[in-house]
Amino acid sequence: MKPSIVKVFALVVVMTAALTDVAQAAGPAxxxxxxxxxxxxxxxxxxxxxxxxxxxxxxxxxxFVPPAERVAVFDNDGTLWAEKPMPFQAFFALxxxxxxxxxxxxxxxxEPFASLLKGDMKAALEGGERAVVQLLMATHAGMTSDxxxxxxxxxxxxxxxPKTGRxxxxxxYQPMLELLSYLRANSFKTFIVSGGGIEFMRPxxxxxxxxxxxxxxGSSIKTTFELRDGKPVxxxxxxxxxxxxxxxxxxxxxxxxxxxPVAAFGNSDGDLPMLQWTAAGSGPRFCLFVHHSDADRxxxxxxxxxxxxxxxxxxxxxxGWTVVNMKTDWKRVFAFEKP
Amino acid sequence: MKPSIVKVFALVVVMTAALTDVAQAAGPAxxxxxxxxxxxxxxxxxxxxxxxxxxxxxxxxxxFVPPAERVAVFDNDGTLWAEKPMPFQAFFALxxxxxxxxxxxxxxxxEPFASLLKGDMKAALEGGERAVVQLLMATHAGMTSDxxxxxxxxxxxxxxxPKTGRxxxxxxYQPMLELLSYLRANSFKTFIVSGGGIEFMRPxxxxxxxxxxxxxxGSSIKTTFELRDGKPVxxxxxxxxxxxxxxxxxxxxxxxxxxxPVAAFGNSDGDLPMLQWTAAGSGPRFCLFVHHSDADRxxxxxxxxxxxxxxxxxxxxxxGWTVVNMKTDWKRVFAFEKP
Numbered sequence: 001m002k003p004s005i006v007k008v009f010a011l012v013v014v015m016t017a018a019l020t021d022v023a024q025a026a027g028p029a030x031x032x033x034x035x036x037x038x039x040x041x042x043x044x045x046x047x048x049x050x051x052x053x054x055x056x057x058x059x060x061x062x063x064f065v066p067p068a069e070r071v072a073v074f075d076n077d078g079t080l081w082a083e084k085p086m087p088f089q090a091f092f093a094l095x096x097x098x099x100x101x102x103x104x105x106x107x108x109x110x111e112p113f114a115s116l117l118k119g120d121m122k123a124a125l126e127g128g129e130r131a132v133v134q135l136l137m138a139t140h141a142g143m144t145s146d147x148x149x150x151x152x153x154x155x156x157x158x159x160x161x162p163k164t165g166r167x168x169x170x171x172x173y174q175p176m177l178e179l180l181s182y183l184r185a186n187s188f189k190t191f192i193v194s195g196g197g198i199e200f201m202r203p204x205x206x207x208x209x210x211x212x213x214x215x216x217x218g219s220s221i222k223t224t225f226e227l228r229d230g231k232p233v234x235x236x237x238x239x240x241x242x243x244x245x246x247x248x249x250x251x252x253x254x255x256x257x258x259x260x261p262v263a264a265f266g267n268s269d270g271d272l273p274m275l276q277w278t279a280a281g282s283g284p285r286f287c288l289f290v291h292h293s294d295a296d297r298x299x300x301x302x303x304x305x306x307x308x309x310x311x312x313x314x315x316x317x318x319x320g321w322t323v324v325n326m327k328t329d330w331k332r333v334f335a336f337e338k339p
Numbered sequence: 340m341k342p343s344i345v346k347v348f349a350l351v352v353v354m355t356a357a358l359t360d361v362a363q364a365a366g367p368a369x370x371x372x373x374x375x376x377x378x379x380x381x382x383x384x385x386x387x388x389x390x391x392x393x394x395x396x397x398x399x400x401x402x403f404v405p406p407a408e409r410v411a412v413f414d415n416d417g418t419l420w421a422e423k424p425m426p427f428q429a430f431f432a433l434x435x436x437x438x439x440x441x442x443x444x445x446x447x448x449x450e451p452f453a454s455l456l457k458g459d460m461k462a463a464l465e466g467g468e469r470a471v472v473q474l475l476m477a478t479h480a481g482m483t484s485d486x487x488x489x490x491x492x493x494x495x496x497x498x499x500x501p502k503t504g505r506x507x508x509x510x511x512y513q514p515m516l517e518l519l520s521y522l523r524a525n526s527f528k529t530f531i532v533s534g535g536g537i538e539f540m541r542p543x544x545x546x547x548x549x550x551x552x553x554x555x556x557g558s559s560i561k562t563t564f565e566l567r568d569g570k571p572v573x574x575x576x577x578x579x580x581x582x583x584x585x586x587x588x589x590x591x592x593x594x595x596x597x598x599x600p601v602a603a604f605g606n607s608d609g610d611l612p613m614l615q616w617t618a619a620g621s622g623p624r625f626c627l628f629v630h631h632s633d634a635d636r637x638x639x640x641x642x643x644x645x646x647x648x649x650x651x652x653x654x655x656x657x658x659g660w661t662v663v664n665m666k667t668d669w670k671r672v673f674a675f676e677k678p
Binding site: 068071145189198199202206212213214215216220223224225226227231232234247248249250251254255256257258259273276277280 | 407410484528537538541545551552553554555559562563564566570571573586587588589590593594595596597598612615616619
């Protein structure tokens with residue numbers, strides 16, 4: 001070839017490649033739909049979600065899942081909203097204890113209350129699990145269900161996070177809100193399956209997450225039906241009924257939903273049995289762990305943390321589950337962040 | 340006035356009244372919608388249902404109830420399907436016991452199994468509640484949830500009622516099926532709240548009643564999560580978890596739904612707490628008892644019957660609740676009846 005022809009040929013090759021790139025970037029001629037997950041960066045995690053939803057909702061596809069079976073379950077603490085410096089229900093219990101303290105002079109000397117009232121968490125927690133249960137029962141039992149709902153509603157309307165100064169209901173993850181909406185727009189029924197108290201979440205789950213009370217599953221204390229002066233009431237008793245954590249999560253799912261989810265979302269080893277139960281179903285399944293990797297915008301913790309993600313990270317790798325790297329996969333963590 | 344004028348005046352009054360009657364009977368000029376409850380005879384019971392639904396679904400009405408709050412709860416045995424000569428789950432337990440007997444030679448001498456295998460119900464029931472629990476645990480526990488679902492599905496597909504020779508799923512009340520559909524067409528969410536086993540109802544509730552498993556509430560035994568050779572399973576344990584009957588019904592409603600129903604349907608005193616709980620809510624509420632009054636087409640029983648309606652009849656009268664007289668209010672009881 002003459003040098004000039006070589007040059008022209010090279011130019012044609014380069015131009016063809018460039019035009020192909022442009023054409024591919026532009027995609028098909030039809031206008032692109034608005035991004036349903038705008039707070040998610042493009043990457044493997046986002047792609048895995050979009051691809052799974054496309055697979056199970058495409059009619060005629062061998063992996064099509066009928067709408068009635070599109071059950072998606074979400075852990076709450078650390079998956080839908082933050083859980084540091086401690087699960088937010090613990091702030092509720094402490095605030096409630098302070099509010100009730102004047103009616104309980106004996107708490108000034110009785111543990112764990114005495115230490116808690118002095119703000120000495122470390123001393124209070126020396127009582128171990130028993131101390132936590134005592135605090136929970138003192139603050140969560142002894143009233144009717146209607147009264148408890150009112151107490152929670154009033155608290156959640158004003159209580160603020162100690163670090164950000166935001167309402168706890170603002171400490172929800174914007175990318176997860178988008179994911180909830182996206183799944184519902186694709187006829188998924190979204191459920192919360194949390195170790196937190198079922199009646200602690202219900203008063204605000206519909207407003208904040210779009211999840212109605214009948215789709216909230218959580219831990220509970222026993223309740224009894226009574227007629228008080230002829231008026232029926234449900235009274236909350238100081239006795240644990242069900243712990244919806246770890247191996248309790250698949251049990252809670254079976255009790256409340258009665259069918260196996262096709263998608264499960266968690267962030268800790270306490271969610272692992274729920275993800276295992278979901279993954280073991282036949283047909284297409286989707287499992288995702290949120291990995292707290294962003295110490296600047298949120299918190300960074302996993303293997304070493306109490307209630308953290310350790311075994312789950314290994315199982316996710318082995319099972320090909322999606323692991324969200326908060327730092328790189330999420331454009332925004334909270335809605336209140338400056339974009 | 341002259342007599343002739345009086346006559347003309349009287350005629351005008353009479354004609355006006357007559358024309359008004361005709362106009363009212365004819366209703367608005369638009370064509371009437373098809374009757375949503377064709378198996379219900381016209382009468383107070385049917386009218387009370389239609390009027391209640393109109394009141395709570397009319398936008399702008401002071402009694403309007405938003406769709407999300409339109410929760411309707413239904414007892415199952417004796418309310419949605421028949422329960423004579425005994426609750427159908429008891430037939431399942433007996434059939435299951437017979438199927439399992441070859442693996443349990445000890446049952447030949449051990450009560451209540453020995454008497455039950457001989458068909459001597461009376462002797463078997465001398466063991467009282469303990470005998471019933473033993474039968475239930477022997478037939479309902481010891482397998483996984485998936486296995487139990489399969490066992491129930493196979494039984495319900497073929498087992499027949501001893502008197503009518505019909506499948507048990509044909510022993511459902513046609514007027515109640517229409518009522519379920521009518522409520523759902525008006526954006527009610529319909530739930531079963533039954534003393535029967537939650538996992539006994541779920542495998543067929545969607546097909547027969549249009550009620551999905553997550554809207555079935557019932558009695559349960561404990562379940563535990565296990566990994567068997569790495570495969571997650573839920574194992575049914577021989578231990579009672581929750582009795583969803585009598586005062587247990589409002590507790591089950593709170594646990595599973597988390598909001599008070601606006602409408603409740605039952606047929607026995609075991610449903611009374613559920614109806615009381617429903618009725619005591621603020622705003623419009625609807626409570627209905629099915630009264631078994633038709634010995635020809637179904638069965639006739641109430642005050643004297645075990646699991647019958649006694650206190651409930653009095654409370655219904657006092658509270659202005661609807662009592663369905665099966666004999667006069669229902670045009671058809673079962674779909675298989677000749678019209």
